[in-house]
Amino acid sequence: MSNSEYLTLSYFLVAATSLAIGGGALLWLWKPLRDFASALPWKAFQQFLVTLFPAGIVLPAVLGFVSVSYYGCNVHTYEKVIANRKYLEDKSLEQISASLLYVAYAVVTWCVILAVIVAVKRRVERNAQVTSSGSE
Amino acid sequence: MSPAQWAQLIELILGLLCALLTYWLAQRGLRELLERTVAVPGGVVFYRRAFLLILVFGAIAETLGSAPDLKPGAQFMEYVWAVASGVGSALVAVLLTLGVYVLLMTILVAAIKPRHE
Numbered sequence: 001m002s003n004s005e006y007l008t009l010s011y012f013l014v015a016a017t018s019l020a021i022g023g024g025a026l027l028w029l030w031k032p033l034r035d036f037a038s039a040l041p042w043k044a045f046q047q048f049l050v051t052l053f054p055a056g057i058v059l060p061a062v063l064g065f066v067s068v069s070y071y072g073c074n075v076h077t078y079e080k081v082i083a084n085r086k087y088l089e090d091k092s093l094e095q096i097s098a099s100l101l102y103v104a105y106a107v108v109t110w111c112v113i114l115a116v117i118v119a120v121k122r123r124v125e126r127n128a129q130v131t132s133s134g135s136e
Numbered sequence: 137m138s139p140a141q142w143a144q145l146i147e148l149i150l151g152l153l154c155a156l157l158t159y160w161l162a163q164r165g166l167r168e169l170l171e172r173t174v175a176v177p178g179g180v181v182f183y184r185r186a187f188l189l190i191l192v193f194g195a196i197a198e199t200l201g202s203a204p205d206l207k208p209g210a211q212f213m214e215y216v217w218a219v220a221s222g223v224g225s226a227l228v229a230v231l232l233t234l235g236v237y238v239l240l241m242t243i244l245v246a247a248i249k250p251r252h253e
Contacts, residue, residue, distance in 0.1 A: 025193075029185055035178025093200045100197035104190045108236055111186050115240060118174055119247040 003082040007070075010092045015065055018099040022061030025103050026054055029110075036114065040121065049117075057106055064102030068095045140206045143215045144222065147199045151226030155195040158230050159188050166241075173244050187237060194229030201225070 001009075033053055037046045070081045070091055082088070137145070166187065170180040202225045204218035 021193075025189055028189060029182060032178040032182035032185060036176055036182055037178075039177045039179075090203050093203055097197040097201035100193040100200070104193040104197065104233075107186045107190050107193075111183060111240060114179065114182065115244050115247075118176060118179065118244070121176070122248045 003085055003088060006085065007082055007088050010088060014092045014095045017096055018061045018065035019058070021096070021099050021103055022058035025061070025107065026057045029053075029057070029107070033110075040117065041124070053110070056110060057103060060102040060106035061099045064098035064100070065095050067102070068098050139210070139215060140204050140218075143204050143206065143218050144199070147202075147204070147219050147222030147226070148196065150219070150223045151195040151199040151229075152192065154223065154226055155191040155230055158234065159191055162187070162234070166237075169241060169245075173241070173248060187233075190233045190237075191230055194233050195226040198225035198229040199223075 030053070034050060037049045040046050040049075068091060075081055075087070163184065167180065167184060170183050174180055174183060199222045202222050204215075204222065206214060206218055
């Protein structure tokens with residue numbers, strides 16, 4: 001297999017791997033997120049959260065994959081890119097690594113978002129308790 | 137497989153072990169804290185799964201990102217140093233995850249007075 005063929009094959013295989021990384025993370029977190037959302041008192045917000053979550057996990061995986069450029073400091077042409085098989089292998093690993101990192105960042109962001117929601121929910125519950133005890 | 141690929145595989149396994157060991161050590165305390173703090177169905181499971189996912193993805197990403205650059209005929213200790221460097225990168229990811237998580241839990245506890253206390 002020539003290096004050019006190897007590049008084409010590995011590029012699309014790594015793209016599929018990145019999608020699988022995003023999809024796997026989504027499947028792993030999907031049920032607890034749905035349970036979490038269904039416990040919220042705001043119906044429209046539940047729907048919003050559940051609709052947005054898949055995009056918020058899968059898109060970062062794709063973004064990580066496409067963020068890696070095959071061109072670099074001493075590699076300005078396509079001929080130089082495909083000159084070295086080791087360079088192509090390293091770039092494939094770098095793309096998978098970037099996908100994993102971007103998904104990890106996305107999950108951290110979702111953790112922060114859920115923390116804010118928990119804090120708001122608790123505040124609303126407390127205010128409701130204060131209001132009901134004040135009116136008695 | 138070439139010796140450099142073996143070195144990278146060992147890096148990956150050791151990095152994963154570090155991440156799983158950290159999760160195993162932290163999970164009991166984390167579960168109790170989350171049950172008192174989050175107290176929303178699904179929330180506790182979400183945070184525990186997210187913690188494991190970030191630890192494992194971070195460790196794998198760092199070990200894959202630091203592919204050892206070893207020439208053919210490299211000495212044994214050069215492979216050992218390459219593996220140590222990769223494990224070091226994985227440990228940085230694990231420690232960063234721990235730091236972010238502790239910070240997040242601290243903010244949660246500060247913002248919400250946990251139940252049953």
